[in-house]
Amino acid sequence: QVQLQESGPGLVKPSETLSLTCTVSGDSISNYYWSWIRQPPGKGLEWIAYLSYSGSTNYNPSLKSRVTISLDTSKKQVSLKVNSVTTADTAVYYCGRSSTGFEFDSWGQGTLVSVSS
């Protein structure tokens, strides 16, 4: 059974770059679609980006100018970078997998990132 484990810095200062990693175990990283989704404290879920195994990407237009999603197949990791963070980027960040490119059939437990000086 696939397991997804997010990791990140925990605390980031405003204007800095946030880097997150999702490590995949128990299954291949190929032949799937990978997404990042976040949940600010007390709020709902927000889809950020997805990346197909073939390398195609799609981003939420509200974040597109600041985010980059990437895949390292040798390390079985999916990464997300968010530039120029503000307090509005404080959230639990989830990694999600899709077999079809649509619904997320597996998720990680999430990692909390706080943006504060």
Place this chain on the structure above:
Amino acid sequence: DIVLTQSPDSLAVSLGERATINCKSSQTVLYSSNNKNYLAWYQLKPGQPPKLLIYWASTRESGVPDRFSGSGSGTDFTLTISSLQAEDVAVYYCHHYYNIPYTFGQGTKLEIK
């Protein structure tokens, strides 16, 4: 962007009773070319990874108990739990994947009465 509005925001149901959560979309999520509704439902519990319950509006994910069912088409959808169990206490979200950006409903908190 497609806006998904769930109702109610919170719900308290007695054990063994039916729970119904609604999700209304600001535009259709039904693709006429394949007659599929591009909508899913998830269950979120504290400290656990979110769990996919339903996709294509009414297809139950493997391993999900059959007391969970999804229905609806076009813009109006429903998640039904036929007989509430204690382990169903959670927040439930609908999600569309009809176009970019994918969006989620605001969530419905389900509790035991």
